[in-house]
Amino acid sequence: MTRRRLNRLGRRFMWASMGVLAVAVIMIVIAAQQMFINDQDLGFLLWILIPATIAAAVVAYVLSAPIARDANLLSDAAARVGGGDLTARSGVVRADELGDAAVEFDRMVDRLEAVEKERALMLSSISHDLRTPLAALRASVEAIRDGVAEDPDASLKGMEHQVQALAVLVDDLQLHTRLASGTLAMRPSRVDLTELADEAVETLRPLATASDVQLAISAGDRIGATGDPAQLARVFRNLIDNAIRHAPPGSTVTVGLSVRGGAAIVRVVDEGEGFPPELGERVFDAFTRGDPARDIRTGTAGLGLAIAKAIITAHGGEIAIGAGDGGVVEVSLPM
Structure with a gap:
């Protein structure tokens, strides 16, 4: 040739x-x-x-x-x-139009490879997350059908819990897809971040109590920002939920709000072991988990932090692992 x-x-x-x-x-x-x-x-x-x-x-x-x-x-x-x-990859290095075409070709393949890896990871993660609840549902259905369930009401309650977990997974996948494609419409308005944090804490307090974890808010004056209240509330819930799941029993998860350099700062801190150093900022990538064995009964399919990052980015803010002991996530939002 x-x-x-x-x-x-x-x-x-x-x-x-x-x-x-x-x-x-x-x-x-x-x-x-x-x-x-x-x-x-x-x-x-x-x-x-x-x-x-x-x-x-x-x-x-x-x-x-x-x-x-x-x-x-x-x-x-x-x-x-x-x-x-x-x-x-082409491996072509030239200082002319053919070289420019080769560079763009290699960049295109880089993006295709990244998309393919994310697709494979998504399919693997979804398969992993569906396996346990579906197996539990099947076992409960067979036990009730065969009349060997010791407590049918308890089995039905467990089945309801598994169905709710599956519904959460489907909702998270749909939201992540819309955020990634940019098709989720934001409805910005003036919001009170302190109030959103307080509502999120009250919503998740039963989960924290069940895990023997205390929730606390640290804030001075009320802090406002412009954004979609529903989506920012989801960010608070996702961050607090993630902190509760990684906090040891008898510890406290603290939600701190402050102002720094004209930006609203939200810090969610747990007293756990913190984020694995080898993951770094990849903890905000979809389907990334600190514990590969976790399923949707104890987590959110690795989408909670990814959804939070996408929402914050759409608001012109930043989210990152913060400095300090334990697990620290810091959000910065323009005021």
Whole structure:
């Protein structure tokens, strides 16, 4: 393929050179007919054109070789990607338009590879999260159907819990998809962040009590910001819920609100072991878990922090792992 491409490009360069030389010959002949050039000079010029023609052909092939080689590399990489190999890259480095095309091609494949990895991770995570509740539901249904359930009411209550967990998973997946695609419409208004934090704490207090965890709010004056109240409330719930699940029994989860540099700062702190250092900021990526064995009975399919990040980013804010002991998540929102 390289040789065929080289010959094809070489012929194009050669014919372009021949075209220029042909124009030169025609102009020389016309000049001779108009008596601008005598016969002796005309013969001399025509003899000069012979080595010039040969040199043009050689130069055409020499110049086409690196272009053909890099075009072939780009074509082969495109064929491999088309065949499903998303590790293929062109490897072309040139300071011209072909080099620019190769760079954009490699960037496109990088994005495709990232999307494919996220898709594979999503399918693996969803399969993992559905396996346990579906198995529990099946076991409960079979026990009730066969009349061997010791306490049918308790079995039904457990089934209801599993169905609710599945509903939460579906809602989170739908919300994550809408946030990732940018199709979730925000309805901004002036909101009281202190009030949102207080409502989230009260909503999650039964969960904290069941886990023997105390909830506390640390705030001075009321702090306001502009944003979608429903979505910001979801951020508070997700962060507090995540903190409760990682807080040891007998500890306290604290929600702190303050103002720094013209921005509203929200810090959710638990007294657990903190985020695994190897995860870093990847804890905010979808389906990332500190505990790979966790299922939706004890977590939110690895979507809670990812949803919080997407919502905060949509509000022009930032979210990151904060400094301090235990697990610390810090949110910054423009006021």
